[in-house]
Amino acid sequence: MKSSINNAIAGRPGGWLCLGLLLVVCLACGRSERQGQTLTIAGSTSVQPFAEKLAEVFMKQRPALLINVQGGGSSAGIMAVQQGAAQIGASSRELHGNEKKLHEIVIAWDGIAVIVHPSCPVDDLPLATLRQIFAGQIKDWAALGLKPHGMHVITREEGSGTRTAFEELVMDKMEITPTALVQDSNGAVREIVAHDPYAIGYISCGLVDNQVKALAIDGVLPTNANIKKNSYKLTRRFLFVTAHQPTGLAQDFCQFVLSPKGQNLLEKEGLIGVH
Amino acid sequence: MFSREKFIEKVLLLLAMSAIGSLALITIFIFLEGLPIILKTGVSHFIFGSHWAPTKGHFGILAMILSSLYVTIGALLFGVPLALACAIVLAEFAPPALTRILKPTIELLAGIPSVVYGFLGVVLLVPLIRTYLGGPGLSLLAAALILGIMILPTVISISIDAMNAVPTLYREGSIALGATQWQTVRKLVLPAARSGIITAIILGMGRAIGETMAVIMVAGNALNIPTSILDSVRTLTANIALELGYASGAHREALFATGIVLFIIIMILNTAATLITGRK
Numbered sequence: 213m214k215s216s217i218n219n220a221i222a223g224r225p226g227g228w229l230c231l232g233l234l235l236v237v238c239l240a241c242g243r244s245e246r247q248g249q250t251l252t253i254a255g256s257t258s259v260q261p262f263a264e265k266l267a268e269v270f271m272k273q274r275p276a277l278l279i280n281v282q283g284g285g286s287s288a289g290i291m292a293v294q295q296g297a298a299q300i301g302a303s304s305r306e307l308h309g310n311e312k313k314l315h316e317i318v319i320a321w322d323g324i325a326v327i328v329h330p331s332c333p334v335d336d337l338p339l340a341t342l343r344q345i346f347a348g349q350i351k352d353w354a355a356l357g358l359k360p361h362g363m364h365v366i367t368r369e370e371g372s373g374t375r376t377a378f379e380e381l382v383m384d385k386m387e388i389t390p391t392a393l394v395q396d397s398n399g400a401v402r403e404i405v406a407h408d409p410y411a412i413g414y415i416s417c418g419l420v421d422n423q424v425k426a427l428a429i430d431g432v433l434p435t436n437a438n439i440k441k442n443s444y445k446l447t448r449r450f451l452f453v454t455a456h457q458p459t460g461l462a463q464d465f466c467q468f469v470l471s472p473k474g475q476n477l478l479e480k481e482g483l484i485g486v487h
Numbered sequence: 488m489f490s491r492e493k494f495i496e497k498v499l500l501l502l503a504m505s506a507i508g509s510l511a512l513i514t515i516f517i518f519l520e521g522l523p524i525i526l527k528t529g530v531s532h533f534i535f536g537s538h539w540a541p542t543k544g545h546f547g548i549l550a551m552i553l554s555s556l557y558v559t560i561g562a563l564l565f566g567v568p569l570a571l572a573c574a575i576v577l578a579e580f581a582p583p584a585l586t587r588i589l590k591p592t593i594e595l596l597a598g599i600p601s602v603v604y605g606f607l608g609v610v611l612l613v614p615l616i617r618t619y620l621g622g623p624g625l626s627l628l629a630a631a632l633i634l635g636i637m638i639l640p641t642v643i644s645i646s647i648d649a650m651n652a653v654p655t656l657y658r659e660g661s662i663a664l665g666a667t668q669w670q671t672v673r674k675l676v677l678p679a680a681r682s683g684i685i686t687a688i689i690l691g692m693g694r695a696i697g698e699t700m701a702v703i704m705v706a707g708n709a710l711n712i713p714t715s716i717l718d719s720v721r722t723l724t725a726n727i728a729l730e731l732g733y734a735s736g737a738h739r740e741a742l743f744a745t746g747i748v749l750f751i752i753i754m755i756l757n758t759a760a761t762l763i764t765g766r767k
Contacts, residue, residue, distance in 0.1 A: 283732075284732055284733075285732050285733035286733070287733050287734075287735050288732065288733060288735070291735055362621075362622070364622075364623040369708075369729045369730050369733065370540070370541055370542055370730055370733070370738070371541075371542060371730055371732075371733025371734055371735075371738065372733055376542075387540060387543070390539075390550070390709065390710035390711040391709050391710075391711045391718075391719075392709055392710075393623055393625055393707040393708060393709050393719050394707070394708035394709060394710070394721065394729065395708070396703070396729050396732075403609075404623075404625070407614065408617060408623060408624065410623075411623065
């Protein structure tokens with residue numbers, strides 16, 4: 213049966229052509245049907261899982277709508293908005309320079325948690341000490357009064373929104389030490405810290421689980437209440453960025469995100485709502 | 488009939504050219520994107536500078552060039568003896584029935600996706616190094632060991648082909664003169680197959696330098712120049728793959744420039760391999 217179909221296609225010279233045409237027609241149909249009903253959100257990988265969740269729920273309310281959520285990083289998302297490749301850019305860092313011309317909407321707050329292995333006896337770090345650790349001035353746990361052992365400092369790659377926010381909030385213009393291990397996602401950092409008793413890293417608060425221990429900074433734990441009160445120091449804003457005041461679909465989606473339903477969804481996923 | 492033949496010839500030529508054309512396009516593109524930043528930074532600053540902070544305007548890739556070289560040398564030190572031993576056994580000592588099973592099995596190693604090697608490295612090798620040797624585990628050593636295994640199929644199968652190309656007459660002559668089989672291999676087959684074996688090693692080297700995913704997963708990607716095999720390192724390929732997603736402006740150009748350096752290193756290796764096989 214199968215071979216007879218193959219023969220039928222291969223035997224007639226027009227067979228492949230027909231098949232090709234069919235494919236082109238199908239693709240064309242698919243495109244035209246969705247045009248005008250697509251919303252593209254691109255940007256921060258920290259915001260991406262939350263944006264996907266929001267998009268999923270919003271698409272259930274509006275079945276005709278297709279929302280594309282892409283990663284790529286805060287900078288890429290902002291650039292996509294500037295160039296018109298995406299209607300909404302997701303950013304986990306503040307806008308600077310030229311980017312300030314864009315329209316920003318704060319969708320949520322997020323803390324950056326400094327994490328260590330659960331067996332690590334440290335519970336609290338002063339911000340200044342944290343800075344020294346990541347600047348490479350403190351290299352041994354002995355400096356914190358523990359058994360001497362090299363510290364394994366883990367950071368994110370250059371350009372990552374979480375890293376940029378961490379540098380702004382903690383490093384005070386100092387550079388993160390070149391001996392720090394570099395991982396390219398929150399998950400990878402958590403994975404290493406979960407298995408290495410001498411590691412210290414930082415990830416988005418929403419992603420802290422019981423494999424790792426989040427430290428208090430200057431005596432304040434990264435709990436939802438503390439982030440909301442703004443007493444936890446490592447707090448950043450998650451932004452939606454648009455070229456102008458959003459209109460149409462983008463406006464509808466932003467309104468949904470800021471509505472109690474959207475905000476509840478974000479809180480359930482581990483972020484702090486803006487209210 | 489003749490015109491149809493000519494037509495097909497032309498079509499095939501065109502298709503062949505498109506393969507070369509894509510190489511030319513890639514070359515032109517990465518040079519156009521990357522060269523300006525190298526010239527702006529200065530060639531020697533770019534290659535011999537060790538301060539890499541692209542978002543703050545420092546573009547020195549010495550640490551990554553050295554790391555790539557160290558990791559590759561490590562992979563060769565570990566992989567080549569294993570591969571040669573394996574190739575000698577399969578080409579000279581093993582019964583044909585065994586070779587028929589073992590050779591395809593080894594070639595199967597080449598078909599395992601690199602992310603799987605990386606994953607195994609993270610799950611099995613890294614904790615072992617961390618527990619027994621110290622350091623964070625994600626290290627030059629881990630990367631070298633994983634790459635050493637990844638180059639095995641390349642080196643083994645090309646070495647076997649090189650040894651099989653040595654005429655049986657030579658071997659028979661050597662045995663007839665009273666040499667043992669090992670003496671024959673050591674004094675006759677290996678020297679006769681030398682150029683092929685060197686090519687195999689160079690191609691293995693190219694594979695090791697170009698590997699990205701597995702290295703990102705096990706090398707830790709720190710930016711410093713390693714002083715011990717337990718230090719974490721970042722190779723040229725890892726640098727591009729890690730940062731490209733977020734890079735814009737000069738940072739992006741610097742990553743293309745990293746690509747240029749990598750491209751030149753691999754070109755040199757491949758040319759060396761071609762020259763050695765060409766020279767009989």
